[in-house]
Amino acid sequence: MRRLVKSLYVLMIGMGVWTDADAALTIEITQGVEGALPIAIVPFGWEGPSPQAPLDVAGVIAADLYRSGRFSPLPEKDFLAKPQEGSQINFTNWRILGVENLVVGRMRAAGSEYIVQFQLFDVFRTVQLTGYSIRSNEQDLRHTAHQISDIIYETLIGEPGAFATRIAYVTEVKTPSGKQRYSLQVADADGFDPRPVLNSTQPLMSPSWSPDGSKLAYVSFENGRPHIYIQDVRTGKRELVSSQRGLNGAPAWSPDGKSLALVLSKDGSPDIFVLSLINNKLQRVTRSYAIDTEPVWMPDGSAIIFTSDRGGQPQIYRIDLSSGREKRLTFEGAYNARPSLSPDGRLLAMVHGNNGIYNIAVLELDTGVLRVLTDARLDESPSFAPNGSMIIYATEDRNRGVLQAVSVDGRVRQRLFLQQGDAREPAWSPYDK
């Protein structure tokens, strides 16, 4: 296992895409899975004016598939040959190595763009399972590589991949002069290429992606009070959408992108409201003396799931938006908060606290079965991947805030951690539309 991890690091350094930004993410596999599919991804051929390809596409694909925990890529040094397309493959040789699936490809320059071609083969049946030719410009090459990973994943596993997605998260770094520096970052789901979309000297919280992946809503204390902003991720343009007296918090986009559920305490205690982004009308959803917070929409937009301590300690409830009927959802554990719903609406992830230990748990909404997925002490902020197969969350390790991902069955775990400072509140983007 260690050798594989080491070769993965070498692979990543070889890709030359370490960023020296203040807070770059690195990947560390903490737990793999037995029965991972053996696969070989051969370095892609290159035809172009420069001696080296602008990106090691095969390296990105290998890292993606390995990171999912479902694949076991063969180290490059074990390859006997380096075919670039089907006719060059000697299947017998690959069978000897125990490889079940083989990915070959090539990339060539075409004017200001690149054409990336790949093929996926079943080594035992000696048939091509899939293959595409994708045109890409230079800045989108990593994204193209992730799209290829998604296609391979879906072809072999039968579920959509989530490699060509992004994560938003908050970082906190102490500057040399001892001041706090907060940042809202967006990185690829593999942790590469983190870019700050906002820097602040005051706390930032609760990033939430719009359903089309173009905007982030978040809470900022830059005005001395918690206010909610919406920012276009590409352009950086932003708008202050809620600055009521008291709290403005926990923004959550409706599935149709036209409203924002949020928390306001202007009437005395934190309650859930829905703000129309079309006409700015505010509609109250909950009314209680308790703290009602952390709203999350059901996929059909008909109900909102939220945290409330109306029963004493925080538990998770559901409110039907048309009837107003409320129903408690969590009954196990002293403390349940911060719900996150899987894209199909069947699974609810949450922070589950018992005896002072806080872990991530998943509740099957139709059966009521609760499964605790993590085992540290201070786990928080779960967010589902858009394919519903993994959950990213924040935890604490040796005095630092780090991000981790765990599969919904709890078998596979991955660590993404910052070079400096703390990372927290991850939000996994929807699929790019």
Add this chain to the structure above:
Amino acid sequence: MKILSKVIIAVIPVIMLVACGTTGDKKPGAGAGRGVTEVEVGEGAESMGLDSGSEFAGERLDDPASILAKRVIYFDFDRSEVKEEFRNIIKAHATYLANHPRVSAVLEGHADERGSREYNIGLGERRANAVLRFLSLQGASSSQLEAISYGEERPVAFGHDESSWQLNRRVEIVYQGN
């Protein structure tokens, strides 16, 4: 009509105050001799207290030995009740605020790191509101006070155990201006 009645209501307490304010014990600088309704204004002391017999009447905000130098109220885990041991501190601040109606303060509520962040923002606000209510009951005007919350976002102690957590479960009284 409305404004007039407000003025009358405001004036009546002042008249009553002036009429009975000269009896009882006085701290130095808090007023002139017995029977005189004028108030001698010493340096930094502007005493027009509603309750001039209060033990906290003459406390100064900038005196490090004063009870007013204590500006942090601590709370039990997941609780927002003001504990008995902090009530005198709050009373002292309430008296000060009552005596200085143009002074305002922000009550900053905080929580320890455990559990979820947005819920902790709510908890911090609930604590700040608890202190605000107590201050108003003890004489401060709610127009002088504002409750805000930082949840777990601004800890003062950074360990991951109760010795740090108990220092973070707090409300800070932050006087404005000056």
